[in-house]
Amino acid sequence: MLADMIESIAKILFIFGMNIGFFAPVLGWVERKQSAVMQDRIGANRADIFGFTVIGLFHSIADAIKVLTKEDFIPTGANKFFHTAAPFISLVPAIVTFCVIPFGGRYTLFGHDVNLVISDLDVGLLFIFAFSSLATYGAVLGGWSSNNNWSLIGGLRASAQMLSYEVAMGLTIIGVLMVYGSLKLTEIGVMQENFFRWGIFMQPLGFVLFLTCAIAENKRAPFDVPEAESEIVAGYFTEYSGMKFVMFWMGEFLEIVTISGIVTTLFFGAWHLPFITDQMLLSFFQFAGSNGASILAMLVNIATFFIKVIFFIWMQMTIRWTLPRFRYDQVMKLCWKMILPLSLINIFITGLVFLR
Amino acid sequence: MNKMTDIDQKKCHPMVGVPIEKLRPKQVRKNLELTLWESLYIFEIIRGMYITTRHFVLNMIGFVFKPKGQKRRIFTVYYPEEKVTIPAAYRGRPVLVTWKNGKEKCVACGLCEKICPANAIMIVAEERDGSDRYPSAYTLDMSRCVYCGYCEEVCPKEAIVMSAEYQGLAERDRSKMIYSKEQLLRSEESVKDRIEYIRRIYSKCSY
Amino acid sequence: MGVEIQRAGVSPDSLKNLTDSEDSGHLLEGSVILTKLESIVNWSRKYSFFLYPFVTACCGMEFMSVAGPKYDLDRFGAALPRFSPRQADLLMVVGTISHKQAPILVKVYNQMTEPKWVFAFGVCAVSGGFYDNYATVQGIDTLIPVDVYVPGCPPRPEMVIDGLLKLQEKVAKEKWSDWPKGASPVSKC
Amino acid sequence: MQLLIFYILAFGAVISALLMVTSKKPVSSAMSLIATMVFLAGLYVLLDAHLIAALQLIVYAGAIMVLFLFVIMLLNVDEKEGRMAGNTILLQFGAILAIGLVFIMMVSLVKSGGTLLVFGEGADQFGTTKAVGKLLFTEYLLPFEIASVLLLAAIVGAVILAKRRIDDPDQKERIIPGHKG
Numbered sequence: 001m002l003a004d005m006i007e008s009i010a011k012i013l014f015i016f017g018m019n020i021g022f023f024a025p026v027l028g029w030v031e032r033k034q035s036a037v038m039q040d041r042i043g044a045n046r047a048d049i050f051g052f053t054v055i056g057l058f059h060s061i062a063d064a065i066k067v068l069t070k071e072d073f074i075p076t077g078a079n080k081f082f083h084t085a086a087p088f089i090s091l092v093p094a095i096v097t098f099c100v101i102p103f104g105g106r107y108t109l110f111g112h113d114v115n116l117v118i119s120d121l122d123v124g125l126l127f128i129f130a131f132s133s134l135a136t137y138g139a140v141l142g143g144w145s146s147n148n149n150w151s152l153i154g155g156l157r158a159s160a161q162m163l164s165y166e167v168a169m170g171l172t173i174i175g176v177l178m179v180y181g182s183l184k185l186t187e188i189g190v191m192q193e194n195f196f197r198w199g200i201f202m203q204p205l206g207f208v209l210f211l212t213c214a215i216a217e218n219k220r221a222p223f224d225v226p227e228a229e230s231e232i233v234a235g236y237f238t239e240y241s242g243m244k245f246v247m248f249w250m251g252e253f254l255e256i257v258t259i260s261g262i263v264t265t266l267f268f269g270a271w272h273l274p275f276i277t278d279q280m281l282l283s284f285f286q287f288a289g290s291n292g293a294s295i296l297a298m299l300v301n302i303a304t305f306f307i308k309v310i311f312f313i314w315m316q317m318t319i320r321w322t323l324p325r326f327r328y329d330q331v332m333k334l335c336w337k338m339i340l341p342l343s344l345i346n347i348f349i350t351g352l353v354f355l356r
Numbered sequence: 357m358n359k360m361t362d363i364d365q366k367k368c369h370p371m372v373g374v375p376i377e378k379l380r381p382k383q384v385r386k387n388l389e390l391t392l393w394e395s396l397y398i399f400e401i402i403r404g405m406y407i408t409t410r411h412f413v414l415n416m417i418g419f420v421f422k423p424k425g426q427k428r429r430i431f432t433v434y435y436p437e438e439k440v441t442i443p444a445a446y447r448g449r450p451v452l453v454t455w456k457n458g459k460e461k462c463v464a465c466g467l468c469e470k471i472c473p474a475n476a477i478m479i480v481a482e483e484r485d486g487s488d489r490y491p492s493a494y495t496l497d498m499s500r501c502v503y504c505g506y507c508e509e510v511c512p513k514e515a516i517v518m519s520a521e522y523q524g525l526a527e528r529d530r531s532k533m534i535y536s537k538e539q540l541l542r543s544e545e546s547v548k549d550r551i552e553y554i555r556r557i558y559s560k561c562s563y
Numbered sequence: 564m565g566v567e568i569q570r571a572g573v574s575p576d577s578l579k580n581l582t583d584s585e586d587s588g589h590l591l592e593g594s595v596i597l598t599k600l601e602s603i604v605n606w607s608r609k610y611s612f613f614l615y616p617f618v619t620a621c622c623g624m625e626f627m628s629v630a631g632p633k634y635d636l637d638r639f640g641a642a643l644p645r646f647s648p649r650q651a652d653l654l655m656v657v658g659t660i661s662h663k664q665a666p667i668l669v670k671v672y673n674q675m676t677e678p679k680w681v682f683a684f685g686v687c688a689v690s691g692g693f694y695d696n697y698a699t700v701q702g703i704d705t706l707i708p709v710d711v712y713v714p715g716c717p718p719r720p721e722m723v724i725d726g727l728l729k730l731q732e733k734v735a736k737e738k739w740s741d742w743p744k745g746a747s748p749v750s751k752c
Numbered sequence: 753m754q755l756l757i758f759y760i761l762a763f764g765a766v767i768s769a770l771l772m773v774t775s776k777k778p779v780s781s782a783m784s785l786i787a788t789m790v791f792l793a794g795l796y797v798l799l800d801a802h803l804i805a806a807l808q809l810i811v812y813a814g815a816i817m818v819l820f821l822f823v824i825m826l827l828n829v830d831e832k833e834g835r836m837a838g839n840t841i842l843l844q845f846g847a848i849l850a851i852g853l854v855f856i857m858m859v860s861l862v863k864s865g866g867t868l869l870v871f872g873e874g875a876d877q878f879g880t881t882k883a884v885g886k887l888l889f890t891e892y893l894l895p896f897e898i899a900s901v902l903l904l905a906a907i908v909g910a911v912i913l914a915k916r917r918i919d920d921p922d923q924k925e926r927i928i929p930g931h932k933g
Contacts (some may be wrong), residue, residue, distance in 0.1 A: 008410075032637065032642070034412070036637055037411075037412050037415045037416060038408050038412045038415075039411070040411060040415060040431065040432075040634055041432055041631075041632040041635045041637060042432045042434075042635055042637075042695050043635070043637050044610075044636070044637055044639075044640050044642065045638055046636060046638050046639055046640065047606075047610035047640055048611065057677070058610070059610055059640045061607070061610065062606065062607040062609075062610040062611040063607070063611045063640075064607075064610075065603065065604060065606075065607035065611075066608045066611040067603075067611075069604050069607075069608075069678075070652075070676060070678070071676035071677040071678075072676075073649055073676045077929060079777075079779070082779070082783070110605060116903075118930075121802060122802050122803075122880050122881060123802045123803050123805075123806045125879060126803070126806035126807070126810065127603065127806055128809050129806070129814075130793075130805075130806045130809030130810045132813060133807070133810055133813070133814025133815065133818075134809065136814065136818050137783075137786065137821075139781070140818065140822075140825070141779075141811065141822055143825075144779060144821075144825050152825065155825070156822065156825065156826070158823055159818050160822075163815060163818055163819075166814070166815070171592075183881050208398065216728045218738070228644040228655075229644075233646050233647045233651065234645065234646055234647035237647075237650075238647045238649065239649055240649060240650070241649040241650055241676040245649070245650050273762060304661050308555050318405055318408055318409060318412070319401075319405065321408060322401075322404045322405050322407075322408045323401060323404065331893070335792070421685075425618035431632070431633060432632060432633060432634070432635045432638070433633060433634060434638070435720070435724045436632060436722050436724065436728065439721070440721075473693045474686070474692060474695070475693075475695060497690070498690060498714050499686060499689045499690040499702075499712065499714050500686055500690050500691075500693065500695075501686065501714065501716075502686055502692055502693055502716035503715065503716055504716075522715075522719045522721055522722055523721060523725060524725065525713070525714055525715065525718075525722050525725065526712065526713045526714075526718075526722055526723075526725040526726030526729050527711075527712050527729075528710065528711055528712070528729055528733060529701055529708075529712075530689065530690065530702065530704060530712055533689075533712065533714060
């Protein structure tokens, strides 16, 4: 019982620390620096503490402190409760969804069975969908409660876009579910031990469609019509300042991590290295004793998982800095006329092949 | 027009300064209907991402293994530490040129004051030893000056020229931007390039 | 349609009261902790300007060239343009402000949240430039307080960076007791 | 522990349901309804019905209520509009109905001897996706199919309602030539 407690607390702390402590601040810096490198610039590099500029990493610290000391503004006529609650509503689902994503397999440590997922839910995927659908309210309420027309339009756009892409996303994932026959993310992970059983080989079309839908659900660059600067000032967070505004952003950044986690788990073999099964890994580390071997294997698996996640974060950032924004009707057309039929075709073909 | 541009005795396109042999008409697709390949989007997106990724990777390699002696790919000017050299044709802030003995060349004729479109110049003329005219006060309002170069062009004595200076012009106080004569004086040596340039360029184009 | 500024629980304000109250003023005057905190916050503000580009005229081109790869405003941490004044720190007034445009500029300034700074970019914003006529505002400092003036028509990118460095110096030396209190210093327009 | 969580969730559900009825602003009402649904989903999780909980969140809290909010925001519904505060007969009828419902519930609670709530005592596979799916496609196949036919009819109806009639002379002028519907 105590061991279970310690295990789950350690896992929660790890994921929470990884998300809030590492990814949320560092992604702000990464986005800045990556865009700079991609555009042949140098990027933020002048903030220094005692003469040290850790290639501009202190700029995100400066941003954080500045944002904390910025005036917190609530416009007149705004609904204060919802105006304050909206950033939290959009931030919390982004953190919570990570608790069903496995970041490692199953190991036996000192006679104790360790499963590297915070909550091994039977309906893991549906849980993610449920909470990502709750994230809509953050945008909608933020837009409505600001008492501002730009915000309202942004909120309406956000809700319409997120609703329609949720439908499409649900359909794109069904192909994967048919292949692996489970909603449990750990089971899906275990089944991808064989390199040629990875989701990307089973469902290449599903992968492309899912990534598109996920980016659209996250409201990032090619699909950032809810916050289009050229049309509606800053969309649903026009009236937000200081910390609340940054909370929307943090939610966005954490959702990038979550999307990368899901894509890694469903399509890129979760925590497995290609061509190396768990058994091989364990036997490879046999020199360290049985406990040491499983600890080493665990570390290798966690590292593999997070390297894959970081790769997909990088990929999403590249997409964000490469593609221009869609028009609103194009976003809707892409969803209902392209992705939805294609995902239905994908389901049909998968059914033909696998359920003969 | 051509007289102005073939300074280097090279045949250049009058507009862009590119040798004519290198100029090729660029084909522009006028029809906006997408081909089937383009309307699939995905391959075009991959092509775009290839370009950005190539830039990213090459620049990252350039960061890690710094090329020695070569021109670096990232051409950002690290301004306060690094400065670009400015050609003589650049019109920086106007300065008053002095003779070798430190006296200003200006004879306070008032032409620059008249022609200045922003009314930035104000001259108070006086006579030295009963014959030499000189400006006892020459104020230049830098908060109004638009760097047009009319004053330089109209000056009969080459007394006011556009130098290559551009630093230290930003101020926290607007009243500090009104420059007096003492702040404007520069030796002839420091603006030699510009004086040569204006001699060449204004002798070619006679208005 | 006037814009009313409503201030809800500004965190620096409560801290400021500590230094401002008369009886404790002499005690906390040179307080190490407050000075340290002040300098840390000022350091962070110095390196994290979110711009609001109020671009009305040709200087916008030069603004783009400063923000572009060659001169790269991002090096100073001032790269993120926010088009909502609520989120911006630095109002960049780029270009000619006509009298028709003036109320809009003042409105945008009033809508910005504290702390905020203003950057006059180009001679038109500094003094009206050669538009010395009935239609143009003779310098935006007749409307709103300006922190840095950058002359030039348009200014070279280096001049803008000079101005930004000057502003950073100013921000680093700021004292919390100097910040404006209560309503915005600019009246409704 | 489970009982404590149950009480928290149940209390939250009841409070938010009351808030939904009593609050004056339509948006607050809608948000309270969403809160109720989230709490109910928590109750389902307590009863080991994970699939139902997830579906509750996705379908009701996630999709349907967003549409509700959408409509409320777009129409900007006034506070007084559509409220039946003035309609005393309806109010009385509703009160009687509610009291009757509470009475029936209490009777059944007394009859069952206080063991209405049993946590985690379902069958081994109770509430899993597999079990629900199996039941749905074997025992309850007919109701399931009928429901799907009903939904299809609803979709067709919606399409017909939303479709632009080309033969309608009033509507015809509005179609922009060359613009693909």
